[in-house]
Amino acid sequence: MKQYGKKMVGAVFVIGLVFGLTHGLIAPVWAAEQIVVCNWGGRDSDLEKEAFYDPFEKDTGIRVIITSPPLVGKIKAQIDSGNIEWDLILTDIPSIMSLTEEGKEYLEEIDYAKIDAKLSAQIIPETKRKYSVGGRIYSFNICYNTKTLKKLPKTYADFWDAKNFPGARSLNNSLGGIFPQLEAALMADGVPMNKLYPLDVERAWKSMDRVKPLVTKWYKSHGEVVQMLVKGEVDMAVTIGPMVISEKWLGAPVAAGFVEQKLAADNWCILKGTKNKVNAYKLMHYVLDAKRQAKFSSQAPYGPSNMEASKYIDPKLSVDINTAPENYKASYWQDVKWWAEVGSDGKSNRESAIERMNGWLMQ
Amino acid sequence: MKSVRRNKGEFTSPRVSLLAVTSYLTLVCLILPVFIIIPISFESQRYLEFPPKGFSLQWYKHFFTHYEWKTVTWTSFKVASLVMILATFLGTLASLCFVRAHFRGKELLFGFVLSPMVMPVIILAIAIYFFFAKLKLIGSVLGLVFAHTLLAVPFVIVIVTATLQGFDVNLERAAMSLGANRLRTFFKVTFPLIRTGVLSGALFAFLTSFDEVIIAIFISGTTANTLPKKMWDSITKEADPTLTAIATMLITLTVSLLLFLEFFRRRQVSKQLSRQSTIALEE
């Protein structure tokens, strides 16, 4: 009989453990309020946390849960299945277009009445759209390792020129969904920056053929190539400049140029049907705030979407921000409309380019 | 060519020492990449220099102070524990069946049951991803447990079946003829003898789940994010050497578990030996 007693205790323990472990997790252990933010992860996310989410948590008591990346597929799956996990997302215009212009609305319309009028007036007007508010400006720049490179490339023509600017290069591949750098290819081929769009696709790919043998590694995600630049695995790359300069500020021997840089906006959106709308708008006031954006940009030099923010940034750091006046002069905005245009084959320019790159890379 | 006869019928010649050398070299090459991370995790600088220049525990500190890393580790631990229990249970029963029962199509069934082990995980991952999306199991601990158990069970079966090979069924028959029923026989006779095998299987199930990447990439979510998933995000996105610290800790965990298993096995063997010698003395 004694042995059965022991066995009973054992069984109860195991069952209790199982029950506890599963139920303790399906329903969140914390009873406090929370909001889920989906951003691009990496070091930028840590810096966002410092600048925006931690103060928000401290002031409101609402816990901010961070996840990444804001994949369109996952968002659609969540809303279609009714199992919405994310509340606020930070994503790019192409994703937003994919989530709002393909028949079904996956994002809430931004109710600007819910945003403080004074704050709203400080945001760059063009970034205040129907389904999104601009959060920051990112850019594609020519980035390089200053320790391994003797001659630093300035323009894309330089990047394409192996004879005068020797070094291992890196460009993005098609596997991660990043646009092929057709604009860069055209500029390397002599097309002036203000005459890029609509892109001469055939000319672009011919130009890409010239740079193909110079590339050591085709990266899938930006973090990957930034890592490689820092470690000296490659000498130059076309990637997100602010991420590279962020490393420079930490002491890594890297830098980025602003000539011919491509600008685009990361935006805040609210997932359709989320039950956390009130908290989402509360958090928006934090991520759009001038001083907080200044704090963020002082560590990760993205262009702030709040026009007042530059007042609070140390001028020594300002020069490295992509929207600083000097740098802004030499840049162009990515034409997301062109990339989203659907051709006669039913595919958008983006889709066609990525698919074409799949095959092009394997040749 | 002179041949020196050694034990176990090794046919030797000067060539054997070459064999030994290459074998040891291979073993070193197998182990070295894994262990070389350890000194690097104590690197004081942000980028890789070998040999490492300074000593620092900052990367370990970074891991323990960031709640995201702690959360995912705890999630992985929870999932792996549940997988260990479920997979060992299902797998051990299945192994017992395979060793005992004889029926037509046993080969096929065995192959079927082992198939998740050899199936490309990506196929499983997306099949489960689409199915679980319907069931709303994405991003939940249960979902991860169910998926990982599928991968873990074949390993349990292979290990336990191998252990059962040396098992003498007559011991069970003897116990039953003395009046014990099936359940009692299992716990008192069968299980103690295959304990090591089952434990090995359980630990392997645990590690299979704890280290699993691909399925986690697809079906983890905000409330249930695993350590490998976050490591994958980190390798592909960050220049952060924290990964080396995490890797070192994982290696330590693995080696400890293996040592524990070995220690347990030796204790079993010595217990049996002492039992046998006691019996011998009494005779």
Add this chain to the structure above:
Amino acid sequence: MDAEKLQRHNILEKLSTNPLYLILPLILYMSFFYVYPLVRMLAMSFFSPQFTLRHYREFIETGVYLQSLYITLKISTLVTILCLLIGYPLAYYLSGLPSHKANVLLTFVLVPLWTSILVRTYAWIMILGRNGILNQTLMKLGLIDEPIKIIYNTLGVCIGMTHVMMPFMVLSLYSVMTGIDRDLLKAAQNLGARPLETFRRIFLPLSMPGIFAGSVLVFIISVGFFVTPALLGGRKDVMISMIIEQAVSVFLKWGFACASAFILLFLILGIFLISGKMIGFEKLWGRRA
């Protein structure tokens, strides 16, 4: 015991007597969580939503995907051969050792197997890189002037994958080799055969089942690899699993992803069944009745 209790007892006895019932929980589990999702995926590859073959057609007609399949098979074959060439001597040596010594050394083989694949692949990134451990060491020793390129190409992928797959090969070979009766070898030598001949005519053929099992196992698992080629490979090293992942995450082409997955699955099933017939599954659960 009254009649009812006796009856219940008999049913329980019956249930626990027939070992087939032991496997019932697993079968049920696998039917729901394994077979059904796969069947569903098969359906998804044919319907979108009407019945259509276009996903399969797209895979077969677009050169890129067939090329990726070819690259996948090429790399898997290379890895299998490398594992065999390196693993066979090791397994041979281990099988000749007394078992307590062999067990210790086998742990060296098991440790990588039990280590997370991310950790192992990350280690190779650090070792093989242009500024990695290998290059830095070789340059410091003055053996080379310029870093050698052994990463972000097929070589890097093969090195990484061979390292990962080696334990499978070694364990498969070892388990067969320990079963080979060494007395046969002694006998042959006593009859005058030279060591090389003994090996070639007796040991090697007897180890064939191990070679088959190990090769098939390594090959099939390699075909489905994802992590290692993604991190260590160059632009041409696009294995089919990477294409499938891209189809799901980037293109949201779920029907196509399912079709690709099934093409891969049938390929593997074919290899598995054909070789399974050749080696026979009884090897795995012993010959004891």
